Amino acid sequence: MDNILCDELLQEIFMKLPPSSSSSVSLVSKRWLYLFRSSRTSLSLRLLPRFSDIASLSSLLSDHSSLSSLSLFLSSDSASADSAVSDYVLAVVSSRCSRLRALRFMSGPVSLSSLNSLSTACTCLTSLCINLPRPVSLRWVLSFPSLRELAITWPSSGGQEIDPSNQFEVWESDETVAELGLQSLCLVGIRRDDWGAGWLWRSCKNLKKLRLQSCQGIGGPYSSFVQCLRNLEEIELRTCRSVVDGVLLHLAENCQFLNSLLVYDGGSRDGLLHFFFHCRSNLQKLDLRLPLDLNNDHLSAMAANIRGLSSLRLQNCCLVTGEGLKLLGTSMASCGLEELALINCDVVERESGLLATLGQQLRQLRKLDLSHNELLLDKEFISMSVSCTHLSDLKLRGCKGLTNAAMISVVRSCKFLENVDIMHCGGIESEAVEVFVEKSPKLRRINVEENKLSNAAKMWASNRCIEVVY
Incomplete structure (x- = not known):
């Protein structure tokens, strides 16, 4: 054969x-x-920065002649932080992988000369994730005309402090603007004194998705930043407390097509309120993890001004109350909210009857995530699940207060469930898991501990091609 x-x-x-x-x-x-x-067209490698590993990389990549996607990680010790090591590895990639379309290279910062060599060798590259040294310099992006996705990380500390006034003169005095094809951009670690991104903001006219993480600045003036917002559809702001107010202000004034907003670990009450009251776009997805910044005033503003939400995710929001969530639920009852997440929100455990009310208001829910509400009881969960009969995705990870009764109720009420996560739910035992796997007609994936799967449950899962994740 x-x-x-x-x-x-x-x-x-x-x-x-x-x-x-x-x-x-x-x-x-x-x-x-x-x-x-x-x-093989895709490969992911993790290397130690030792001579034997790096020396064998060239031979290994030569054998994978059809690679179009490569993820390469150098272990984070003192040697891997050496720019010379990173440059050498990137040179090997450039010489052996001319067909690459996507490269994720996580190591110490690489030099601009190495990037120029990469652009010459890999002319079809459309996605690039890389670490760079300071000062911030981004004109090299012009060497990658096919690039559509770009992610850059700068070191969080160390390096010489740069005088922002000097960088402003160097970068902002040049009015030449390129037309870049970038559609997705992620910048991590911009400091207050980094002023090398103004040109990039002015050149990204087709940007659809933007992610800023651990940023103390935006790398240039807001007059440049607003020029990339015209066609923006998604934005993520993670741990960017220093700039979140300015970004939200300009989003509200300049974005007409924004449909997804994520803000984690850093915001301000006034900035959020201004955005919710003045947002001009039809926001569809909202994901917030703001333990000390989100309260009922924001929920009221959302209820009054944002009517087209299909997905609402709240995490660790300890200042909101049942009154605010019920008001929001009433406003969204007619818009067809399909996804609701209340993760580690103590209001779920604190206010009796809240989930029952939300279930009656939001009967069109397809996805429900109540993970890490450790004191959530059967009575409260069941009162919601009996109304949410169209659920296809249910996550209860870490809900230690739920028991077998909760799963039996789900079997009876939710006939369309495809994905279920019940990891770390100590009160749910193997008997209930067996009944659930057997009686859920559309189940395709379940996350549960291996010791809770009986032989019968494993047989049902195997016969019906249900993926079990431990």
Whole structure:
């Protein structure tokens, strides 16, 4: 049989194998190992910054001649922080992977000369994730005309302090603006004294998604920043307390197509209120993790001005009350909210009857996440689940107060469930898990501890192709 199958046919078969089966292919013969490697289009590697690992990288990449996506991680010790090591590894990638379309290179900062070499070798690169040194310099992006997704991380500390006035003169005095094709941009670690991103903001006219993380500034004046907001659809602000007010202000005034907003760990009450009252776009997805910044005033503003939400996710929001959530639920009853997450929100445990009211208001819910509400009881959860009969995705991870009764109720009420997470729910036992797996007609995936799966439950899961994640 091995002689009958030609190389091209074997490679086509290998490309269609699931990951669980493909790992054993290389053990059959040297021919299969060679064909398997040459047919792979995606590869993820973690290297130690030692000579033997780096020396073997060139040979390994040569064997994977069809790679279009590569993730490469250098372990984070003192050697891997050496820019020379990172530059050498990137040079190997440039020389061996000319077909790359996506590169995620997580290591110490790489030099701009290495990026120029990469752009010459990998002309089809559309996605790049890289670490860079300071000062912030971004004109090299022009060397990647096909780039659509870009993620850059700068070191969080160390390096020489830069005089922001000097950088402003260097970068902002040049009015030349390029037309970049970037649609997704992620910037991590911009400091207050970094002023090298103004040109990039002015050149990103087609930006759809923006993510800022651990940023104390935006790398330039807001007059440049607003020029990338015209077509923006999604924005994520993670641990950016210093700039979140300014960003939200300009989002409210300049974004007409924004449909998704995420703000984690850093905001201000006034900035959020201004955004909710003056937002000009049809916001559809809202994800907030603001333990000390979100309160009922914000929920009231959302209820009054944001009517098209399809997804609302709140995490660790300890200042909101049941009154605010019920008001929000009333306003969203007619808009067809499909996803609701109240993760580690003590109001769920604190106010009796809240979940029952939300369930009656939001009968069209498809996804419900009540994870890490450790004191949530059966009575409160069941009172909501009996109304949410269209659920397809349910997450109860870490809800230690729930018992078998909660799962039996779900089996009776929620006939469309496909994905369920009941990890770390100590009160839910193997008997209830067995009944749930057997009686849920559309179940496709369940997250549960292995010791809660009886032999019968494993049989049902196997026969019905249900994925079990431990």
